[in-house]
Amino acid sequence: MATETGEVVKESAGMPQLDFSTFDNQIVWLLITLVVIYFVLSRVALPRIGSVLAERAGTITNDIAAAEDLKQQAIDAEAAYEKALIDARAEAGRIVGETKAAIQVDLDKAIAKADAEIAARAAEGEKAIAAIRDSAATSAATVAKDIAKDIVSAVAPGKIDAKSITAAVTAKMKG
């Protein structure tokens, strides 16, 4: 180290930091550098980064608001769906009741009509039966008269007229 001493002294006691001859150079370049950095930062970089950060914060806030909105919409939609379901059930119940009532009315009407028809048919049938009975009775009388005539003519031919036989048979049948 001893051999160096001479040269070290020449370089201002070994501390380049204390070599005042370079100060003006350093200060000039430092000021230029700082001015350049300041203008680059204040004109371009910082406004840009600031706007990006603000934009991001805005986007995030908007997204959160939108998500909140959508959630509310979903809740509303669910409520509406539930309500629609309940309404539909009630409506269905009402319709079933109405239909039942309508069917009951129709049914009652149909039953009444059927009853009336049955009654009418029964009456008709009875009438027909009565007619048949009457005609049967008339036929029996005719047959009885014919047979009586035949018998009379067979027993005493040409003696007794048909009229009196008929009257006699009629009287007999009434009796």
Place this chain on the structure above:
Amino acid sequence: MATEAHGAEDGGLVFHPMDQFIVKPLFGNGDVGAFTITNVTLWMALTVVCIIVLLVFGTSRRAIVPSRSQSIAEMMYGFVYKMVEDVTGKDGVKYFPYIMTLFMFILVSNFLGLLPMAFTTTSHIAVTGVLAMMVFLAVTILGFVKNGAGFLGLFWVSSAPLALRPILALIEVISYFVRPVSHSIRLAGNMMAGHAVIKVFAGFAAIAAISPLSVLAITAMYGLEILVSGIQAYVFAILTCVYLKDALHPSH
């Protein structure tokens, strides 16, 4: 570079820890004038380039979802912005670009200085002194412009007993004027010392027996220096904020 400056030595240990700080012209061997292009010019220009690349080109896409460089730039911005806002309050935010300029310059210069063969501009008292004096003058002028004579209240501790106040005022005045000195020497000293120590360890590496230890020590010191580089930039910026707060709100 070291041997160039001192000439060849006949074996033995060669320690030139301070040679890395020599300011010399990039072209030729003339004297260093005010506008001579020197290694200072080169490394300050590189600092500017790095800052532009990071903060301007890195953010050119203005992406909502940031790329890596953009998120680094945003992190820097957010870090310094929050620091200015926290320390000086809302009315200090308009000085944010100045503090960002100082912070970015010191941070990038410190980190560039850690490259092998690099020249560390912030290790020079001329550079840090100018930075500190700029802060000191700006803060003092701003204090008087904003508060008038009320700025002197900074030195008059109204919460102390009346008898003590003149003494405290004297101490406050001295500490106020020491600020730029400590502000500048802290940064330059930290940068210079770390780099010099690394160089000294590097000198020991010439001895084969010690060289593994030397390499280990250099590695450890380098890690420490990375930490110091970031911390010193942060310290410089936050102290600037504190001084700015004193100028804006001089009452204790």
